[in-house]
Amino acid sequence: MNDDDVDTIDFDNVLERRPELKRVPGTEGTRYAAAGPRDRAVYTDWLTPTEAHYILHRNEIPDLNAETWTVSITGAVEDKVALSMDEIREDYPTIVVPHTMECAGNGRGRFDPPIEPVAWDVNGVSTAFWAGTPLSSVLRDVGADIADDMWVTAIGGDRPVENNVFARSIPMSKIMDDCILAYEMNGDSLPPEHGNPIRLLVPGWYGVNSVKWLSKLHVMEKMVYGEEWVGDPTYHTWQQIAYRLFTDEKPDHLPYIDTFDTWDQIESDEVDEPYTYDQNVKSLIGYPDDNSTISPRDDGFIEVVGVAWAGDDDVETIEISTDGGETWGEGEFVGPTYPNSWRLFRYLWNTEPGSYTLVSRATDDRGRTQPATISTPEHTPNAVESNEVPWNKLGYCNNAYLPHSIKVEVTAP
Numbered sequence: 001m002n003d004d005d006v007d008t009i010d011f012d013n014v015l016e017r018r019p020e021l022k023r024v025p026g027t028e029g030t031r032y033a034a035a036g037p038r039d040r041a042v043y044t045d046w047l048t049p050t051e052a053h054y055i056l057h058r059n060e061i062p063d064l065n066a067e068t069w070t071v072s073i074t075g076a077v078e079d080k081v082a083l084s085m086d087e088i089r090e091d092y093p094t095i096v097v098p099h100t101m102e103c104a105g106n107g108r109g110r111f112d113p114p115i116e117p118v119a120w121d122v123n124g125v126s127t128a129f130w131a132g133t134p135l136s137s138v139l140r141d142v143g144a145d146i147a148d149d150m151w152v153t154a155i156g157g158d159r160p161v162e163n164n165v166f167a168r169s170i171p172m173s174k175i176m177d178d179c180i181l182a183y184e185m186n187g188d189s190l191p192p193e194h195g196n197p198i199r200l201l202v203p204g205w206y207g208v209n210s211v212k213w214l215s216k217l218h219v220m221e222k223m224v225y226g227e228e229w230v231g232d233p234t235y236h237t238w239q240q241i242a243y244r245l246f247t248d249e250k251p252d253h254l255p256y257i258d259t260f261d262t263w264d265q266i267e268s269d270e271v272d273e274p275y276t277y278d279q280n281v282k283s284l285i286g287y288p289d290d291n292s293t294i295s296p297r298d299d300g301f302i303e304v305v306g307v308a309w310a311g312d313d314d315v316e317t318i319e320i321s322t323d324g325g326e327t328w329g330e331g332e333f334v335g336p337t338y339p340n341s342w343r344l345f346r347y348l349w350n351t352e353p354g355s356y357t358l359v360s361r362a363t364d365d366r367g368r369t370q371p372a373t374i375s376t377p378e379h380t381p382n383a384v385e386s387n388e389v390p391w392n393k394l395g396y397c398n399n400a401y402l403p404h405s406i407k408v409e410v411t412a413p
């Protein structure tokens with residue numbers, strides 16, 4: 001039984017125990033728990049330590065008891081069950097999945113003008129290894145209808161502040177491919193702020209899809225859609241309104257879509273207001289730091305280091321510009337190659353004293369490159385042809401490279 005009346009954990013206490021994190025400016029005193037790594041050096045490593053992994057959610061952190069917690073599975077299944085944590089751990093295989101998780105609102109603060117609330121700078125993205133049970137094993141076991149066009153709606157056990165239950169609908173094809181019920185992060189049980197005792201983990205997709213404090217999985221023919229999900233409480237807000245790209249009025253609700261790659265939806269004529277699922281190609285420079293003064297090594301070179309990712313696609317190339325995007329040189333990937341995870345890159349920069357603007361631009365294995373800028377509201381219908389991210393009211397999917405440029409001052413060695 002999942003108790004309605006659970007204690008909560010204060011986000012301030014979480015931050016006290018995790019000095020590596022810095023609150024997103026402007027979120028103090030709001031309902032949003034939003035914090036990311038303070039130090040850009042996290043983007044020079046293929047793994048983010050748990051302490052430095054970004055955090056985002058809107059309700060209070062529930063203090064759940066793993067001994068009594070259950071995940072119920074309902075809807076189009078032969079056996080409706082409520083699985084205990086022991087059953088989830090012991091009765092099924094355990095696998096470990098790497099995942100670069102980015103908040104769909106990452107870079108929202110680098111829209112012009114910045115978009116509120118939760119105006120993320122660059123740091124709403126991290127890479128961890130998650131251990132848990134493949135959802136495919138569980139769904140087969142309970143006789144779920146696992147046809148490709150079915151959906152699984154995951155519901156969080158965090159108590160909504162404004163009656164909007166945290167629920168996300170994930171297409172069955174993705175669920176069966178690689179989603180897990182995660183109960184460990186980087187080798188330890190999940191910290192409360194990351195979803196203890198269990199969360200859904202959707203590899204390579206925007207963070208919003210990885211529902212924390214997982215309470216219920218409902219197998220259904222549509223995504224959360226229609227009257228039955230609206231009321232007291234309401235389940236459709238985080239699926240059908242927020243976390244979609246729209247410019248003006250609230251978006252039309254859809255019962256289902258069949259394109260889940262977010263950039264494909266942006267380019268498609270069929271989905272007018274894309275849902276944030278698979279992460280768009282993006283990169284960040286980890287070294288040098290923004291607004292820093294550095295000098296070359298004795299051999300005249302500076303080693304630029306960073307990370308590049310492409311959701312559940314792969315990154316293929318990384319280019320670096322040291323003149324604000326006028327000219328580009330190719331960087332090289334180094335370090336391990338893990339699926340659904342960022343790759344480390346480096347670029348040897350032969351340079352002289354002066355002021356520079358560094359930019360990185362990644363391309364995925366389908367030839368899609370980071371756009372240069374973000375569109376304006378008026379210009380948005382032609383954004384893609386103009387090498388721009390479509391401007392959108394809630395500030396999602398900022399994978400443009402110019403807004404992420406780095407200013408450095410190079411002095412003589």
Ligand SMILES: Nc1nc2c(c(=O)[nH]1)N[C@H]1C(S)=C(S)[C@@H](COP(=O)(O)O)O[C@H]1N2
Nearest residue numbers: 054055056057058103156166207208211212
């Ligand atoms: N139950 C619940 N799950 C949630 C959220 C939430 O508010 N409630 N926020 C989502 C969003 S928007 C993000 S970006 C990720 C962040 O996961 P993290 O805090 O472990 O980094 O959690 C997702 N899962």
Ligand SMILES: [Mo]
Nearest residue numbers: 103104207208
């Ligand atoms: Mo998010």
